[in-house]
Amino acid sequence: DVKVTQSSRYLVKRTGEKVFLECVQDMDHENMFWYRQDPGLGLRLIYFSYDVKMKEKGDIPEGYSVSREKKERFSLILESASTNQTSMYLCASCDSLAKNIQYFGAGTRLSVL
Amino acid sequence: DQQVKQNSPSLSVQEGRISILNCDYTNSMFDYFLWYKKYPAEGPTFLISISSIKDKNEDGRFTVFLNKSAKHLSLHIVPSQPGDSAVYFCAASVTGGSYIPTFGRGTSLIVHP
Numbered sequence: 001d002v003k004v005t006q007s008s009r010y011l012v013k014r015t016g017e018k019v020f021l022e023c024v025q026d027m028d029h030e031n032m033f034w035y036r037q038d039p040g041l042g043l044r045l046i047y048f049s050y051d052v053k054m055k056e057k058g059d060i061p062e063g064y065s066v067s068r069e070k071k072e073r074f075s076l077i078l079e080s081a082s083t084n085q086t087s088m089y090l091c092a093s094c095d096s097l098a099k100n101i102q103y104f105g106a107g108t109r110l111s112v113l
Numbered sequence: 114d115q116q117v118k119q120n121s122p123s124l125s126v127q128e129g130r131i132s133i134l135n136c137d138y139t140n141s142m143f144d145y146f147l148w149y150k151k152y153p154a155e156g157p158t159f160l161i162s163i164s165s166i167k168d169k170n171e172d173g174r175f176t177v178f179l180n181k182s183a184k185h186l187s188l189h190i191v192p193s194q195p196g197d198s199a200v201y202f203c204a205a206s207v208t209g210g211s212y213i214p215t216f217g218r219g220t221s222l223i224v225h226p
Contacts, residue, residue, distance in 0.1 A: 004156070033213075040122070042202060042218035043157070058213075090156055100212045101147065104156030 003027070006091050006105035013112050019078040021108050023091030030095060032074035033102065034058075034066060037088040049074055081112045116140045117205050119217035126224050132190040134220050136203030139184065143205035147214060148177060148188050151200045160201070161188070193224045 007022035025032065033048040035058075045058030047066040055066050063085060067075040074093075078085055088109050092102040118137045126132045136146075144165040149157035163170040163177045163186065170177050176189045190197055200221045204214035 009154075035216075040218060042119075043216040045213065048213065092156070100145065100206050100208075100214050101159045101162065102157075102214070104149075104158070106154070106156050 004091055004093055004103050004105040006089075006108050008108050009106065011108060011110045013078075013081050013110065015082060015112060017078075017081050017112075019081050019110065019112075021076040021078075021089055021091075021110070023074045023076070023105055024072050025074075025091075025093040025103070026072065027093065027095065027103070028071065029093035029103075030071070031093060032068065033092040033094075034064075034074065034076045035090045035092065036060070037090055037107070043090065046076065081110075083112050086110060086112045114139075115218075116143075117203055117215045117217040119201075119203055119220045121220050122218070123221040123223070126193045126222065128195055128224055128226050129192045132188075132193045132197065132222055132224065134188040134190075134201050134203075134222065136186045136188075136217055137184060138186075138205050140205070140207075140215075141184070142207045143215075145206045145208050146177070146179060146186050147204045147206075148175075149202040149204060149216075151202065151219070157202055190222075193222075195224050195226050198222055198224050 004025045034046040035043045049055045049068040065077045091105040094102045147162040148160040150160045151157040179186045200219045202219045203217040206214040
């Protein structure tokens, strides 16, 4: 079974802090994604990566950056956390964009105070 | 502007009855559609998909119907079980394009015993 692991289930940070959210997948998938889920807004794509060191902006990249130094790991970075970045963050991976069946991690609930 | 719409935020059904979750889309380029299921404190998991060359796909208790002319798809769960209580996300993608799925905002299904 595909396993996508997010390093933290819950995080509490202060406004202005730099925040790292880590995601690791164990199925050698080329493609990885970061979403945020907010009530009434569904899943919104922040960034995705289709290869090591490659990244593409999603629908809401402002305030975020990403890093993909190794194929199995995709990091989401909040350079200076703000309260409007309080959300559930979901990482996903998939091996074939033609099918685009994504496998998700359990999520990280981030609170920015 | 939402390209994938799930107009019912919630749905309540009695155990044993049929659950019908609806999804509408506006982008005629979408040709691959997926349903994901999400329990609280877990990531979404893939449930069932359908290609635009079909109008129906069935997997056990779950059936997805696609009406291309109406740009509408629906997920039928028969019979509904309390364990089906979850948030269901509809997603759509263009297999010849970026492949990245666009998600709806989700419908929360509650199945009462």
